[in-house]
Amino acid sequence: MNATLHTIDGRSVLRFERRLAHPVEKVWRAVTDPEQMAHWFPAIVEMDLRPGGRIRYTYPAGDAAPDEGEVIELDPPRVFALTWNGAALRMELTPDGSGTRLVFTHTFADRPMAGSFATGWDTCLGALEKTLAGPVEGSLIRPERYAERHDAYVAAFGLGEGTFHAGSGTIRFERMLPHPAGQVWPALTRTGEAAAPAIGDPPPLPATNAYVPAGALTAIRAEELLEYTWLRDGAPAGRVRWELTGGHPAGTRVVLTQTGLAGEPATALAAWHTQLEVFADHLRGVTHRPWPKDRTEELAAHYAERAEAR
Structure with a gap:
């Protein structure tokens, strides 16, 4: 993990810095030649390599539709910047002895995706290093221990933080779980252990905690929505x-x-x-029993201090 997360002009910016044991000219070819990019970049690239040149991205795995980007900065062999998937990528190369210092940044709007992006680029930049060491064939992207690394970035970047909107009296958390909904939903509702819950039933235990007394289910849509009342004084x-x-x-x-x-x-x-942390760990096969009370107390102090600071 060597990514850092920043906010610049209201947008999120991931920054990686790596020293590569290869001269700038070789690294430049690896980051701008579509044939070499195929080994480490998360899409197949067709590109008109000039400022303003169009780029077409395709995804052989079929997990995303083709899209387009643009070359937005080109200063060979120092700076290459482009748009991809609605975001901006920038690669800056600086000679560092016999090698190269690479600064890679990804600027985007969807902050909850930062853990996913960081894990992905961490993997891709590792594949870039293998590409440079070559010769290689095919994509070298191997997302090993993806969920574990993703959740570590969530913690490091503070992406597990919740907010409270006093005007509406609403707590809100938003985060990515690096697992498909077909895995998340059964874990949340325990549908693998019993019949699916129905409106009027008590909510399934993984969706509740002892600090917020639960009432009855009020809405449910498989893999999309689970809603229930919570109680105050019954x-x-x-x-x-x-x-x-x-x-x-x-x-x-x-x-x-x-x-x-x-x-x-x-x-x-x-x-x-705490519940979201416990749930994310559960999805990775890590079980917490009993409930991590010390962690909840630590976080309660944190949120109280945050409120006082406002």
Whole structure:
């Protein structure tokens, strides 16, 4: 893990810096020649290599539709910048003794995707190093331990943080889980162990925690939505809502909300934050028993301090 995450002009910027044991001219060919890019870049590239030149990306695995980009900066053999999938990529090469210092940045809008992007580029840049060491054939991208590395980036970048909107009394978390919805949904609802839950039933245990008393299920759509009331003094006070969006190569996007809160609910924020960490670990085969109470207390203090700082 050597990526850092920044915010510049309201957009998220991932930055990698690597020293490559090859001269600048060789690295330049590897990052601009479509035949060499095929070994390390996550798409097949057809490119008019000039400022303003069009780029076409195709994905042999069929997990995404073809798309187009543009060369936005070209200063051989120092700077190559392009657009890809609605984002901007920039590669800056600097001589470093007999080798090259590469600074690679990815500028994008969808911050919850930062863990996925960082893990992906970490893998791709490793493949670039193997390409330079050559000779090689085919793609060298091998996303080993992807989920573990992804979740480590989520923690390092603070992507597990929740927010509280006082005006609406709503807690909100949004994060990517590096697993398909067909795996996330059964883990959330325990449909592999019993019949699918129905409206009016108690919510499945993985969707609840002891800090937020649960009522009954109010809405359910397989692999998309699980909603239930939560209770205050035994009466419905608001709703907890798990929304899943799958069908993405990076996994499943989860938006978790709790409505009907007042004040600064540091304990509820901490509980849901812990729950999402526990759930992500569970999906990777890591089980927490009992509930990590110390982690919840640590996070409650964190959210209380954050509220005081505002």
